[in-house]
Amino acid sequence: MNPGRSDLAAAINVLAAQGWFSQRSEEMRVRLSAIAKLRNFAKDELVYLAGDAPNGVFGLVAGSLNRAGSGFWVGDLALFSSGVRLVSVRAAEPSLMVHLPVHDLEALVRDDPRLYADFYALTYENFKTAFRIISNLGISSTEKRLADRLIMEVETRGDGDGWIPLSQAELAKLVAISVPTLQRVMRRFAGAGLVKSSYARIQVTDRDALRRLCRG
Numbered sequence: 137m138n139p140g141r142s143d144l145a146a147a148i149n150v151l152a153a154q155g156w157f158s159q160r161s162e163e164m165r166v167r168l169s170a171i172a173k174l175r176n177f178a179k180d181e182l183v184y185l186a187g188d189a190p191n192g193v194f195g196l197v198a199g200s201l202n203r204a205g206s207g208f209w210v211g212d213l214a215l216f217s218s219g220v221r222l223v224s225v226r227a228a229e230p231s232l233m234v235h236l237p238v239h240d241l242e243a244l245v246r247d248d249p250r251l252y253a254d255f256y257a258l259t260y261e262n263f264k265t266a267f268r269i270i271s272n273l274g275i276s277s278t279e280k281r282l283a284d285r286l287i288m289e290v291e292t293r294g295d296g297d298g299w300i301p302l303s304q305a306e307l308a309k310l311v312a313i314s315v316p317t318l319q320r321v322m323r324r325f326a327g328a329g330l331v332k333s334s335y336a337r338i339q340v341t342d343r344d345a346l347r348r349l350c351r352g
Contacts, residue, residue, distance in 0.1 A: 143174060144169075144173070147174055153207075155207025155208060155209065156195075156209050156258045157209065164250075171237065171241065173237065174235070175194070175234075177230070179227055181227050182225070183210070183225040183227065184211070184221050184224065184225055186223050189221075192235055192238040193210070194209065194210050194233045196232075198231060199228070199230055199233075200227070201226070201231060209262075210262070211225075212259050265292065269288075271284075273311075279321055282322075283346040283347075286346055287340070287343060287346050289307075289310075289338075290340040297339065298343070299338070299339045300338045300339070304322060304338070330349075
């Protein structure tokens, strides 16, 4: 069954609350929403494949993409460089996305070149995230690497109370350590009052202390 307009409106509201889309002007959000479509992806289903021609830009409403969470947008780089997709993106779990189709998006940009600045901002945010991930994996100390990743996750995916929708097994993959090693470090962090854990959620309770640990 195709999603209705009410489903699309609800999805747009989710994206308007966090991430790149939330930082656009109301006028730009309205214009982009007018061309938006909803897409559902099954677990492990490809959103696009490396080498594909660009077919638009995608905003993640629910689920996760290659470990990115709600509010994350992909697809901008190949679209505006007239190149092909450099990487493959797939759903890490059943995921709902807003799709801005390439032809509609190109027409909007031709009509209003101010949109280029909005998408340059998106490319900047995605590169910043990519560089932070690469930098994180180069940290030799397990504790510092985990602290740095927790700070990044809470800044990009956390709610107002510091909760991150992430299991310890998923976090272990993100920081490239074994689950038992991560659990030992998380117990130390919890004992020091830095974090709390719940089912498939982690709460950062003292971000400043995690930052001091990274700098130490």
